[in-house]
Amino acid sequence: MEFALLGPVGVTTGSGELPLGPAKRRSVLAMLLLQPNITVSVEQLITCLWEDEPPAHARTVVQGHVSRLRAALAEGGADAYGIELATRAGAYLLRLPEELIDAHRFNELLALARPEAAPQDAVPLLREALGLWRGPALSGTVAGPQFAAAAHALEERRLAAVEALARAHGALGEHERAAAVLYVEAAANPLREGLVAALMGALYRAGRQSDAINWFHRTRQLLGEELGVDPGERLSRAYEEILRAEAVAAAPSAPQAHPDPRAHDGLRAHGDPQGHGDRQAQAVPQGHGDRQADGVPQAYGDPQGHADPQARADRSDPARAAQGSPPPDSPPPPAAGHAVPRHLPRPPARFLGREAQLADLTRWITATANGESPVAVVTGPAGVGKTACAVQWAHLHAHAFPDGQLFADLGGFGEGDEAAPAAVLREFLLALGTPPGQIPPSAEAASALYRSIVARRKILVVLDNARSSAQVRPLLPGGTPPATAGGAPTRTESGGGAGCATLVTSRSRLDGLVATDCARPVPVQVLATEEGMALLGTVLGPERIADDPDAARELVGLCEGLPLALRAAAAQLTARPRWRLSRLAAALRDERRRLALLSAEDTGIAAALRTSVARLSADDARLLSALATGSGRQVDASAVAALAGADPDRTRDGLDRLAEMHLVDEEATDRYVISALVQLFARGGEPGEGDASGADSAGAAER
Structure with a gap:
């Protein structure tokens, strides 16, 4: 009996494939197989099966699917293989030998292969591993974030196996075979710079210089058109190496200057491979209100555990790229065998200003006593660029955290549900190299394991879009200040004294985190x-x-x-x-059109404010609506209470909560100001379907 996750989810016996039924039943099986020999609660299964609000009878539906799966396995002779689907007090346990799962066999083969040390043995191992794939992982399951995250993790490992196979062929001198292995994947993933860089190297070593250079230009153009960025360090370095080798071949006796790929192909040079040298502007939002992020920041580890971080990342630290090498006082590279996640979103395009906030973050984090784990909270209203500020700082100082950078969007002010700490911890633990079967199901146990793993490492954690302090606390790495003769923790000579450090962004001030974890508030204001x-x-x-x-x-x-x-x-x-x-x-x-005009597809001020207001209590939402109906933007707490016939103290408390969410600003004691855009939104000025083409209607009015 064999269980398949690397393609359509299924179970195969000697007599054929077992009939599993609908997608939800396959999804229950997939979730149990992703955590074999570990209990999976009914609540976890319900969360996976229904993206929206589950039906009242969801528990009964899950029980029915488990019962039918148990019957199907029994008919397939599961007992003979030592397979049991057991019930454990509100949870289920699929007990089986893990080698019956294709994903487990794939990981085992991948771990055995040593493409550089033993390439002749690695080639058949990696070919066998890749031969287990029969299509996109977890096909046939329900659509949802948890299955999407798991499928993404498996796909990352598959691509790692492809690159490892190409390296093994290259070590054997089979460069054409290496190029053939990489070509299909690079064509299917044209923005994955690591694949393209590896393909360029294989093509060049196979004597196909023009093809290699064409791949660089094609990818550079695509990066510019699709993402608005220049090639990253790895891709630029591959191109430079080809140019350098060509120059040496053409004039071996002449001294060679360091080539600049941007100057060679007519690109405007900015002083570093990603073009951050002389450009500064605010980050372009990517459909999340004021948040800038590319795709999911799901964190996944390197299944092969390479020590070289470049083997695990498509784009490296831009600050290091700009300087050419780490500063002389940078921390040492990570120890061999550590999984080193590099999961920051791409640096903000044309970042502008924010010098005071960046300097404040630097002072707080780098001046921290050695081994401590500082926390900074970047706060501000929707649309002000909090994520851009945090991500910019993270890239500029990535070299100070050689054991990696973790990133998670907590979804505190998104359209969907906020991220559960247990789910984020699982992604972090996977990124840090923890085998899936060793990740505890409870958030408390997973948090303890996470703190243990990072206790002696220097890792930067960026937690974006947090709603509350309670959502953040389980994700904070612990500190391990070393003992000294004087009883006080020491500081590093480089000034980068933090062990791990955490940046949090939120529209809320997160006062609780400031109180309990000495978090440093870093407010971001509107632009002058x-x-x-x-x-x-x-x-x-x-x-x-x-x-x-x-x-x-x-x-x-x-x-x-x-x-x-x-x-x-x-x-x-x-x-x-x-x-x-x-x-x-x-x-x-025209106030009737303003919010519609300040929207672009699914992003804009209205979308950002909608998610903020959706998090208010009914009383606070009514208070905001009452503030918006006034003629002025300045608000006196006593006057508002008198007009509404409400208790003054409760009104002040409500205004304080609105100020904490940056929906109003407190100018002085009991005096608040509401912005015109918030006022328009709270009045019901959100663009409706009739205003979807706000720019066109504005143009018509002008003509």
Whole structure:
């Protein structure tokens, strides 16, 4: 009897495949197989089977699926293989020899292969491992984040096996075979720079220099068009090595200058492979309100446990790339055998300003006593660029955390449910090299294991979009300050004294985290007028701003200095190159259209505010609505209580909660101010379906 996860989920016996029934039943089996010989609670299964609110009879449905799976396994002769599907007090346990699961056999073969040390043995092992795949992992299960995360992890391991097989062929001098192995995967994953870099190297060593260089130019153009970024260090380094080798072959006696791939192909050089040298601007939001992230920040470890972090990452630390090598006082590289996750989102494109916040983060984290685990909370209203600030700092200081960087979107202010700490811990533990079967199911036990693993490492943890302090605490790494003769912890000579460090972003102030974990609040404010104009200029071009500076200033004011709103306005103007800035400014003056115009597809101010307001209690939502109906933006707590006929103390408490969520600002004692954009949204000014083409209707009004 064999169990399949690497393709359609199924069970095969000597007489054929067992009939498993509908997708939910296959999903129950898949979840049990992903955690073999470990109890899986009914609540976990319900969470996996229903993305939305589960039905009232969900537990009964799960029990029915388990009962039918048990019967199907019995008919297939499960007893003869030592397989049992047992019930354990509100949970289920699939007891079986793990070698019956194709994913387990795949990982075993992958671990046995040593492509550099024993390439002749590695080739058949890796071919056998890749031969176990029959299509996308976990096919036939229900759509949901947990199965998507597990399938992504398995796919990452498959691609790692492909690269390992190519390295084994290369070690044997079979460069054409290495290129053939990589070609299909690079074509299917054109933005995976590691694959393309490996393919370029194989093609060059096979004597196909022009093909290798063409792959670089093709990928560079695609990165620019799709993501707005330059090639990362690994891809740039592969290109430079080819150019250098070509130059040496052409003139072996001449001294060779270090080639710059951007100068060679006409790209504008920015001083580093990813183009961060002279460009600064706020991050472009990627459909999450004010958050900038590319895809899931799910964290997965390297199944082969390579010590070289470049073997596990498509794009390395941009700060290190800009300098060419780590600073002389950087911490030592990680110990061999450690899984080193590099899971930060790509650096913010054209990051602008925020020098004070970046410096504050640096002072707090690098001045921490050796071995301690500092926490900083980057806070601010929706759309202000909190994630961009945190990710920028993380990339600039990644070299100070040689054991890796973990990233998780906690979904505290997203459209869906917030991330459960247990799920995030599982992803982190996988990233740190913990076998899936050794990850405890409870959040408490998983948190303890996580702290134990990172206790002696230097890892940066970025927790984005947190809703509450309680959501964050289980994910904080522990500190291990060393004992000294004087009883005080020491500091590192480099100034980077932190062991692990944590950056948290949230629209809430997370006062609880400040109180219990000495977290450092780092507020991010809206952009000043000149900064906002500079941000518009980075997108639209400085000449367009210079053509109508007064309109640019008005646009910044109408957007209230929020980078997300300014980005959305710039997107409207980018799509309409003949429009003058004054035309959009005139349209934004119409409060009925403003929120619609400051939206771009599924992102924008309305979408960001919607997720903030959705987290309010009913009483606080009513209070915000009452504030929005007033004619002015300044609010006096006593006056609001009197007009509403409400208790003054309860009204003040409500206003404090709104201020904590950055939906109002406290100017002075009992005096608050509400922004025009929040006011418009709370009045019911959110763009509806009739306003979906806000820019077009504005244009019609202007014509």
